[in-house]
Amino acid sequence: MDSLLRHMVDMTGHRDHAMLDISVISAVQELSGANQTRVLGISSVADQLFVRSRACIQAGGVACPEEPQDSGPGEPIATYPELEACLRQHATRAEGMGQDGLRRLWLPIWFGERADTCLEIAHDTPFTPEALYMVSGIVSVYRNFQNLLDYSERDSLTGLLNRKTFDDQLARMLLATDADPVMPGLAERRGQHGAEAQWLAVVDVDHFKTVNDRFGHLYGDEVLILIANLLQSSFRTQDRVFRFGGEEFVVLLRSTTLENARRIIERFRLDVESHHFPQVGQVTVSIGFTGVSAADSPVVTLGHADQALYFAKANGRNRVCHYEALVDGGLLQTVTTNDTAEFF
Ligand SMILES: Nc1nc2c(ncn2[C@@H]2O[C@H](COP(=O)(O)OP(=O)(O)OP(=O)(O)O)[C@@H](O)[C@H]2O)c(=O)[nH]1
Numbered sequence: 001m002d003s004l005l006r007h008m009v010d011m012t013g014h015r016d017h018a019m020l021d022i023s024v025i026s027a028v029q030e031l032s033g034a035n036q037t038r039v040l041g042i043s044s045v046a047d048q049l050f051v052r053s054r055a056c057i058q059a060g061g062v063a064c065p066e067e068p069q070d071s072g073p074g075e076p077i078a079t080y081p082e083l084e085a086c087l088r089q090h091a092t093r094a095e096g097m098g099q100d101g102l103r104r105l106w107l108p109i110w111f112g113e114r115a116d117t118c119l120e121i122a123h124d125t126p127f128t129p130e131a132l133y134m135v136s137g138i139v140s141v142y143r144n145f146q147n148l149l150d151y152s153e154r155d156s157l158t159g160l161l162n163r164k165t166f167d168d169q170l171a172r173m174l175l176a177t178d179a180d181p182v183m184p185g186l187a188e189r190r191g192q193h194g195a196e197a198q199w200l201a202v203v204d205v206d207h208f209k210t211v212n213d214r215f216g217h218l219y220g221d222e223v224l225i226l227i228a229n230l231l232q233s234s235f236r237t238q239d240r241v242f243r244f245g246g247e248e249f250v251v252l253l254r255s256t257t258l259e260n261a262r263r264i265i266e267r268f269r270l271d272v273e274s275h276h277f278p279q280v281g282q283v284t285v286s287i288g289f290t291g292v293s294a295a296d297s298p299v300v301t302l303g304h305a306d307q308a309l310y311f312a313k314a315n316g317r318n319r320v321c322h323y324e325a326l327v328d329g330g331l332l333q334t335v336t337t338n339d340t341a342e343f344f
Pocket residue numbers: 157204205206207208209210212216217218219220221224245246247313317
């Protein structure tokens with residue numbers, strides 16, 4: 001019992017998803033005597049589900065060997081047929097046998113209709129009912145705590161990440177790409193040339209005040225939710241999408257060439273333009289984007305993308321503008337003083 005309490009205190013002391021993942025697998029691993037425990041992330045890309053290991057621990061508390069962080073969205077769900085069937089049936093657990101001869105128990109963490117996290121426990125003997133009962137209890141605490149973390153990190157209208165998490169996500173992206181500059185397997189980069197970099201785009205709905213004024217705030221809110229959905233389906237799982245408030249969204253695009261970044265962002269702009277918004281009809285967005293560098297503070301980088309966005313707004317709207325190209329073309333000027341930049 002002491003051990004269980006100690007793990008509960010540890011789990012609920014975290015304010016960070018990554019640390020929470022590690023503490024839940026440590027608890028399950030130690031208390032159930034499993035051979036290996038993993039937290040799996042489940043993501044949807046172009047209506048296909050993919051599974052990726054987010055954290056893993058082996059018997060004796062030994063961390064599993066690191067997996068490459070960015071080898072695409074992960075393994076197709078078909079690699080896990082029992083889990084696939086379990087998700088389709090909205091069930092709370094699935095069991096199967098791995099190629100290594102170990103039994104597998106999968107426990108998806110459901111939030112309403114979605115389960116984007118799943119615990120996987122590998123063990124060589126069947127679980128006793130007591131062990132299963134205890135693991136289910138840990139999973140419930142994990143789910144509640146994830147919910148709480150999500151609540152503080154996400155925008156309540158759209159479910160996107162909120163402004164509060166931006167600086168941290170940006171720092172993580174820069175750190176991860178420093179450590180792992182090569183990302184094989186991404187469709188967008190196949191056959192492309194040019195240096196890969198990180199990009200930040202600011203997306204703003206055009207004439208949104210008119211949408212609210214003509215159709216009311218409820219339809220305005222619906223437009224924001226649909227744009228958030230389009231953002232999530234247009235960008236890759238490695239990218240990060242935020243709602244900064246009002247009708248402004250920010251996207252961090254990870255490791256791609258300028259040509260690809262422009263193409264992906266342009267594709268999203270077109271997706272919005274061609275989407276039929278119920279009652280409202282057509283809605284368009286203007287977008288400014290810029291390269292991200294560890295040398296610039298988040299405020300400076302956001303300022304660059306904002307300047308490109310204002311340029312797009314002032315020059316017809318429903319368009320994508322690249323800050324560096326505008327500066328190179330003499331259409332924007334930047335004067336850098338210390339850590340900040342001023343624009344004209
Ligand atoms: N429905 C709804 N409206 C919001 C929300 N947050 C901000 N707004 C509205 O968004 C509108 C933003 O209007 P403006 O900043 O004038 O910009 P705009 O009309 O989009 O014009 P341009 O950006 O110049 O194309 C305001 O009317 C705000 O009240 C929200 O959460 N829901």
